[in-house]
Amino acid sequence: MKLIQYTFRKLAFPLLIVMAVWATAFYFLILYEIDDETNDSLQNYKEIIIKQFLSDSTALANHPDIMTRYQIREIPAKDANLSEDVFYDSTKYIEIEMEFEPIRVLRSNFMDANGKYYELVIETSTLEKEDLIETILFSIIILYLVLLVCILLVNRYVFKKSFRPLYTILDWLKKFRPDKPIEPLNNDTPIEEFAILNEGITDASKRSSALYEQQKQFVENASHEMQTPLAVCLNKLELLSENPDCTQEQLTEIADIHQTLGGIVKMNKSLLLLSRIENKQFADTETVSINAITKKIIQDFSDIYEEKQIKISVSENASLKYIMNESLATILIKNIVKNAFVHNIADGEINITISENTFSIENTGNCPELNKEKLFRRFAKQTDNNKSTGLGLAIVQSIILTYKISITYHYTGKHQFVLTFR
Amino acid sequence: MKILIVEDDRSLREIMIRSLEKERYVVESAADYQEASLKLNDYDYDCVVLDVMLPGGSGLTLLEELKKMHKKESVIIVSAKDSIEDKVTGLDLGADDYLTKPFHLAELNARIKSIIRRNQQDGEINIELANITVYPDRHAVYINNEELILNRKEFDLLYYFVTNPNRLISKSALAESVWGDYIDQTDSFDFIYSQVKNLRKKLKTAGATPEIKAVYGFGYKMTDEE
Numbered sequence: 314m315k316l317i318q319y320t321f322r323k324l325a326f327p328l329l330i331v332m333a334v335w336a337t338a339f340y341f342l343i344l345y346e347i348d349d350e351t352n353d354s355l356q357n358y359k360e361i362i363i364k365q366f367l368s369d370s371t372a373l374a375n376h377p378d379i380m381t382r383y384q385i386r387e388i389p390a391k392d393a394n395l396s397e398d399v400f401y402d403s404t405k406y407i408e409i410e411m412e413f414e415p416i417r418v419l420r421s422n423f424m425d426a427n428g429k430y431y432e433l434v435i436e437t438s439t440l441e442k443e444d445l446i447e448t449i450l451f452s453i454i455i456l457y458l459v460l461l462v463c464i465l466l467v468n469r470y471v472f473k474k475s476f477r478p479l480y481t482i483l484d485w486l487k488k489f490r491p492d493k494p495i496e497p498l499n500n501d502t503p504i505e506e507f508a509i510l511n512e513g514i515t516d517a518s519k520r521s522s523a524l525y526e527q528q529k530q531f532v533e534n535a536s537h538e539m540q541t542p543l544a545v546c547l548n549k550l551e552l553l554s555e556n557p558d559c560t561q562e563q564l565t566e567i568a569d570i571h572q573t574l575g576g577i578v579k580m581n582k583s584l585l586l587l588s589r590i591e592n593k594q595f596a597d598t599e600t601v602s603i604n605a606i607t608k609k610i611i612q613d614f615s616d617i618y619e620e621k622q623i624k625i626s627v628s629e630n631a632s633l634k635y636i637m638n639e640s641l642a643t644i645l646i647k648n649i650v651k652n653a654f655v656h657n658i659a660d661g662e663i664n665i666t667i668s669e670n671t672f673s674i675e676n677t678g679n680c681p682e683l684n685k686e687k688l689f690r691r692f693a694k695q696t697d698n699n700k701s702t703g704l705g706l707a708i709v710q711s712i713i714l715t716y717k718i719s720i721t722y723h724y725t726g727k728h729q730f731v732l733t734f735r
Numbered sequence: 736m737k738i739l740i741v742e743d744d745r746s747l748r749e750i751m752i753r754s755l756e757k758e759r760y761v762v763e764s765a766a767d768y769q770e771a772s773l774k775l776n777d778y779d780y781d782c783v784v785l786d787v788m789l790p791g792g793s794g795l796t797l798l799e800e801l802k803k804m805h806k807k808e809s810v811i812i813v814s815a816k817d818s819i820e821d822k823v824t825g826l827d828l829g830a831d832d833y834l835t836k837p838f839h840l841a842e843l844n845a846r847i848k849s850i851i852r853r854n855q856q857d858g859e860i861n862i863e864l865a866n867i868t869v870y871p872d873r874h875a876v877y878i879n880n881e882e883l884i885l886n887r888k889e890f891d892l893l894y895y896f897v898t899n900p901n902r903l904i905s906k907s908a909l910a911e912s913v914w915g916d917y918i919d920q921t922d923s924f925d926f927i928y929s930q931v932k933n934l935r936k937k938l939k940t941a942g943a944t945p946e947i948k949a950v951y952g953f954g955y956k957m958t959d960e961e
Contacts, residue, residue: 544837
């Protein structure tokens with residue numbers, strides 16, 4: 314979600330609540346005000362009617378007007394209550410309009426000079442509440458929509474004007490790569506916050522470039538520091554083995570050490586490869602043909618694992634081409650195919666299917682379904698094959714993370730890995 | 736044949752000297768940039784084995800200097816850096832070969848021989864061992880002047896044996912040399928056994944005098960003495 318959408322949503326919802334509360338309050342306020350006014354006018358009217366009635370009791374007994382009607386009737390003394398006026402809402406059928414209209418009623422008692430008690434009922438047409446609610450609701454909705462549009466426009470304007478430095482920084486950050494020289498960030502701004510951000514980001518990127526450089530140096534140095542002593546050990550053993558005084562037992566021991574050391578050498582190389590991939594040191598890309606790479610690799614592995622007599626089938630439904638680093642493509646396919654050979658059984662099977670954007674490989678094997686969670690972790694070996702380094706699939710993982718490639722693992726009697734190239 | 740080894744690690748330097756002296760080369764060594772620079776200025780060598788990271792400067796700078804002096808030395812870079820960019824940089828500067836540490840002594844041997852042969856002989860280049868003659872450039876093998884047909888892998892194995900005669904070669908060195916990167920993490924080297932067996936049979940049938948002997952658990956040795 315973009316910042317502008319986010320702020321808009323964050324404003325729209327509270328505004329809706331505020332408007333609803335306001336509409337309700339407004340409705341009751343208006344209603345109260347109207348009732349109050351009607352009551353006042355009814356009261357005034359009552360004073361006038363009573364005064365006229367007392368001066369001439371025959372003149373104004375009833376008055377059937379449309380807007381205001383009143384009736385006066387005599388009541389027994391015990392029912393009379395002179396101290397209180399009663400107001401209430403009611404409805405009356407109006408023949409002209411052919412419907413019930415709301416009315417406000419005042420009921421009051423009074424006494425004439427003869428000591429007779431009368432009841433006066435005054436009715437006046439009043440406001441229709443439904444109409445009022447409808448009007449208020451309608452105007453509030455209009456107001457809400459108008460406000461939203463205003464907010465949207467103002468937001469747009471504000472974002473475009475005052476957040477320009479932010480977007481400049483974002484564009485610059487998108488282009489930033491620690492392994493490439495840093496472009497100057499041209500982003501002059503009078504706004505203090507953005508100036509601080511400019512400074513912070515420039516500093517951080519410089520630091521991260523420096524760290525990247527240091528790490529690269531460290532990888533190279535670590536490589537050098539490890540490889541030379543390893544070379545010394547390996548070569549000393551080779552010289553020792555050529556010594557004619559060596560007995561057969563000693564040679565066997567030397568061979569053992571030599572092979573173990575070879576394992577360490579390979580592990581060291583794999584670890585260095587991993588850090589190089591993770592440091593994105595394989596930057597050059599070209600269009601590689603996965604089909605061609607696969608065929609070459611299959612040929613070489615078939616030689617090496619000849620004694621396993623594995624049946625290999627490659628079905629190419631399409632030519633799979635992908636833009637990536639060529640060495641990485643080879644390492645990726647090599648590691649996956651190698652797994653299928655190494656963990657296979659004698660007289661087993663390997664089936665490879667290449668389609669337009671997937672590379673699928675399945676192989677027979679001794680071990681049951683593998684734990685998907687641990688599959689791509691470093692040194693998380695799930696077989697007791699002590700000659701594997703436990704880094705093969707970790708290397709695969711780090712390569713696919715560099716590109717838009719995904720990998721899935723299924724087990725249906727055979728182990729199946731599917732690479733999807735996007 | 737004079738070889739200069741430029742390597743700052745004392746142990747590795749001494750091992751390389753001992754190994755190359757077995758091949759009857761005259762071997763000299765330099766431990767840092769200055770020493771190497773002086774020796775390269777004052778003497779001529781047939782081959783220089785050059786480490787890249789040296790105290791006092793880079794081996795690559797040394798290589799540039801060497802090329803500026805228009806000297807004919809062949810150069811093999813021996814480096815712990817094994818990225819493609821490093822290799823390309825080294826070869827672009829005029830190195831003849833690039834070997835990544837750690838390496839097998841047999842491999843170093845084979846590379847040095849191949850380079851010296853390329854630079855010194857005119858016409859067709861071959862290697863002879865007793866009655867075996869190998870033409871590396873056209874992958875041909877003759878025994879008593881009769882051609883022996885070998886497949887690609889068998890030829891690679893034989894080539895490695897004839898460049899390292901009478902030396903014990905470990906299975907891993909053979910595997911890495913013949914199958915390259917593919918045996919990177921391979922568990923067993925059993926596949927070498929059957930390949931060597933085939934090669935041995937073919938050599939014997941063709942009447943080759945040098946023999947490939949298995950040294951149990953370790954590897955193989957080609958001997959040309961009766």
